[in-house]
Amino acid sequence: MSETSYPVRSVATTFRIVEALDEVGEAGITELSERTGVSNGSVHKHLNTLRSLGYVRKEGTRYSLSLRFLGLGNRVRERREVVRAARPAVESLASTAGAVTNLQVAEHGYGVYAYRATRGETDGNAPLPVVGERVPLHTTAGGKAILSRMDRAEVEEIVDTVGLPTRTDKTIDSRDELERELRSIRDRGLAFERGEHRPSVQCVAAPIAASDRPVGAISVSGSVDRMSGKKLEEDLAGLVVSAANEIELNLFRE
CATH class of the missing domain: 1.10.10.10 (Winged helix-like DNA-binding domain superfamily/Winged helix DNA-binding domain)
Structure with missing residues (x-):
């Protein structure tokens, strides 16, 4: 623009x-x-x-x-209902998984890292966007999980506005490929990221919905060396789905 x-x-x-x-x-x-x-x-x-x-x-x-911007950002974040509802689950999942756990929300057609918890050994080989940074939704597991709960018209509007910018040679770069990926995510209730935003990072995420509308996604991230195979696709996947369910229950109570 x-x-x-x-x-x-x-x-x-x-x-x-x-x-x-x-x-x-x-x-x-x-x-x-x-x-x-x-x-x-x-x-x-x-x-x-x-x-x-x-x-x-x-x-x-x-x-x-x-640092005045820090105060503004923190107050804005605390006013988001999903952040308040997700914080305990994000912290708990990070402790259980011994890894970096993120809450991502959608804003203006992008994904924003709204909250993060880190436990265990920090993974310097898997640098992540900082909290508050926005990223194209189609490039991350959390973003794809959010897109999977939107209707087709919403997804098309975001792609029309933001495009499908590539971050690595593994980033989804066509509408047809994105639609196939979103159908797969809807079927399994999970999204995976394999070097699509950062070459060395792999991730698993589950969408968070309220009143059948996507309000965010929770994910666990790590390096390719530490997060792959059964650990990524089964062990952590199950934990992420459970955490997403917990957050949805917390949202319902609020």
Whole structure:
């Protein structure tokens, strides 16, 4: 979408600068201008405004985002009913599996990692997106699990908007392939990820529904070396389905 598509262009410019700072960590005015295509003077004005509001820090000539965003994100997350309902199950599954367990939700056609618990030995060979990061739904087990509970029109709308961007040579890149994969997930109630988002990561996920609508997915992730075969397809798969059922019961109680 071009900047002229936004009703308030100055707001779009502000968030282009914020997102650029998020990508690089810290930067000077000229670097941000080159990254965003916004003039030096305009970048400087937006940064000063963000700084006066407490959203940007400045050290010397370098700018970075402040921790005020952390407070906003945490409060937004805690207001999501599915996060509150899922937290105990996510923590319990991580302890039982001795692995990284994630809650993923869909927002604006993307999957967002909303909550994570880690137990046992951390797997440095299987780097995962950070909590709060959004990813194309078709690239992850959790995202595919969510898509599997949507009707065809919803899936088509997401694909029309987001596309089917590839992350690895194993990423699903056609509508027909995606439809076949979603049918398989519906049949077994489980989604698997085998190097589709990160080459070294494998994952199993189950959808979470409320009133027959997808509200998220719970997954267990790890490296190819530590998570494959029977462990992935049977042992962890059963645990993930049980955890998803527990979360749905918690949602019903709320």
